Amino acid sequence: MIIGICSDHAGVEYKSKLISYLLGKGYEVVNFGTDSTDSCDYPDFAHPMGKAVESGKCNLGIAICGTGNGMAMTLNHHKGIRAGLAWNTAIGKLVKEHNNANVLVLPARFISYQMAVSIVRAWLSTQFAGGRHQRRIDKIPL
Numbered sequence: 577m578i579i580g581i582c583s584d585h586a587g588v589e590y591k592s593k594l595i596s597y598l599l600g601k602g603y604e605v606v607n608f609g610t611d612s613t614d615s616c617d618y619p620d621f622a623h624p625m626g627k628a629v630e631s632g633k634c635n636l637g638i639a640i641c642g643t644g645n646g647m648a649m650t651l652n653h654h655k656g657i658r659a660g661l662a663w664n665t666a667i668g669k670l671v672k673e674h675n676n677a678n679v680l681v682l683p684a685r686f687i688s689y690q691m692a693v694s695i696v697r698a699w700l701s702t703q704f705a706g707g708r709h710q711r712r713i714d715k716i717p718l
């Protein structure tokens with residue numbers, strides 16, 4: 577399982593801690609940056625990670641910015657990406673179970689790091705339910 581991860585300056589601290597967490601759990605992790613707290617533009621990091629998940633170079637992705645919205649809006653322009661924003665554990669579970677999100681988006685300025693880890697754990701350990709949810713996600717692409 578190869579997980580891509582990216583952030584802007586607002587998410588870089590959580591990204592760096594999550595990389596250590598994921599490596600400790602045995603995941604392979606590809607870091608798409610940023611690696612600095614200097615102000616930057618989230619699409620510069622979201623698009624390369626989106627392409628890697630779309631192409632299968634990464635199986636899943638995690639994207640972190642201040643609110644999560646910039647990352648989600650950018651990543652959802654990729655046809656092969658379903659990027660879902662989660663701010664608590666229940667939504668972290670449901671974004672996989674119902675929406676089969678292949679990218680999890682976290683709002684670093686609105687959740688604690690402990691919550692970020694709980695959400696990641698919930699998302700990674702949940703399976704897509706399929707059935708009526710497959711029918712619904714099939715209707716998303718334009």
Ligand code: RB5
Pocket residue numbers: 584586587618641642643644645646647
């Ligand atoms: C950066 O200040 C902030 O705008 C960004 O992290 C994100 O929240 C955008 O959606």
